[in-house]
Amino acid sequence: MKKNILRSNIIQILKKHKLSKKHAEICADHLIKAEIVEAKSHGLMRLKMYCDRIKKKLINPTPKIKIKKINSSVSLIDANNSIGFVSADIGISQAIKNAKKNGVGLVAVKNSGHYGLSSFYAERAVKENLVVFCFTNAPPAIAPHGAKKSLFGTNPICFGAPAGKIPFILDTSTSKINRGKIRRAQKLNEKIPYGVALDKFGNITTNATKALKGTQLPMAGFRGSGLAWMVDILSGVLTGSSHGGKTKDPFDDFSGPQNVGHLFITIDSKIFIGKKFISEMKKNIRLVKKLPKAKGFKSIFYPGERKNKLYKKNSNKDIPLSPEILNQMEKLNAIK
Numbered sequence: 001m002k003k004n005i006l007r008s009n010i011i012q013i014l015k016k017h018k019l020s021k022k023h024a025e026i027c028a029d030h031l032i033k034a035e036i037v038e039a040k041s042h043g044l045m046r047l048k049m050y051c052d053r054i055k056k057k058l059i060n061p062t063p064k065i066k067i068k069k070i071n072s073s074v075s076l077i078d079a080n081n082s083i084g085f086v087s088a089d090i091g092i093s094q095a096i097k098n099a100k101k102n103g104v105g106l107v108a109v110k111n112s113g114h115y116g117l118s119s120f121y122a123e124r125a126v127k128e129n130l131v132v133f134c135f136t137n138a139p140p141a142i143a144p145h146g147a148k149k150s151l152f153g154t155n156p157i158c159f160g161a162p163a164g165k166i167p168f169i170l171d172t173s174t175s176k177i178n179r180g181k182i183r184r185a186q187k188l189n190e191k192i193p194y195g196v197a198l199d200k201f202g203n204i205t206t207n208a209t210k211a212l213k214g215t216q217l218p219m220a221g222f223r224g225s226g227l228a229w230m231v232d233i234l235s236g237v238l239t240g241s242s243h244g245g246k247t248k249d250p251f252d253d254f255s256g257p258q259n260v261g262h263l264f265i266t267i268d269s270k271i272f273i274g275k276k277f278i279s280e281m282k283k284n285i286r287l288v289k290k291l292p293k294a295k296g297f298k299s300i301f302y303p304g305e306r307k308n309k310l311y312k313k314n315s316n317k318d319i320p321l322s323p324e325i326l327n328q329m330e331k332l333n334a335i336k
Ligand SMILES: NC(=O)c1ccc[n+]([C@@H]2O[C@H](COP(=O)([O-])OP(=O)(O)OC[C@H]3O[C@@H](n4cnc5c(N)ncnc54)[C@H](O)[C@@H]3O)[C@@H](O)[C@H]2O)c1
Pocket: 039, 042, 114, 115, 116, 117, 118, 119, 136, 137, 138, 154, 155, 156, 158, 169, 170, 171, 172, 173, 174, 177, 178, 179, 300, 301, 302, 303, 304, 305, 306, 307
């Protein structure tokens, strides 16, 4: 589908679900960007879920979002149970503002929902020459190291730094693969990679349905488990949001709002070494990229490089959508 037609369709659907035009545009742009970078697990396959949660009054389509100034660097945002994209957009904008004024910004968002791909918020800050961290918690998916029940979410860690034309953006789940990929495999009846999840009996499974009923494995064993825990503390405990396995699964748990938390940390990249930061970053990346290549590698990519190339390659192309998604969109659009 042509990008502009898809965009106006999504906006129309979300406006029918009572979002303002501005909020619908923020959501549409995020969902389309996820499709463009081929992160389909965070694209249009989630639109129905957001709409279902609005219909069940678990997402507030007309939130009164409050920004509390703690000091000139630090703000706390109460999302009033908005769709995650909207409060995160306000959160990163505030974190950018705070860092531009004071060198450092720290913004917490509470009472929010699933906000999609962290890298998009990091990109906003990096464009303003800021170094940035974005954290969000997610519903239980990973068993803490030593436990046999899921509790941590796939809790992504995102770090961005300006680096000239293509920024350095590391944006990774703390599970071996992100949960959206497992949901997508389930929908498409595909196997998931070996060794990324266990079934409910604790055996390795490549069956997506069994994996969703069981538990995902953290990346890097106990280290990944520790990092997922760290994100739970930063996004959940510190911000006053759900934590300790209490974040509701947006697809399966309709017993209440998700109460997801986000944390944005922004730092002026010039704060210690001035304008030299970018040239030092370029030097740093060059030193890594020119290393002799391991067997099977033609080049060394840095985090964010591949996604940036995909964006450039796909941004003027039509967006392929499955018949199932088209059918869902048609039904969602029929709502009065
Ligand atoms: N909102 C949520 O609740 C939530 C939860 C989990 C994940 N997510 C999002 O899902 C997205 C995907 O996460 P993921 O774990 O599947 O990411 P991934 O495995 O695709 O990539 C992880 C990181 O590795 C880098 N990378 C990939 N290939 C590389 C290579 N060949 N060389 C060097 N670096 C490389 C990427 O640039 C990225 O920074 C992220 O944007 C994340 O924010 C969101």
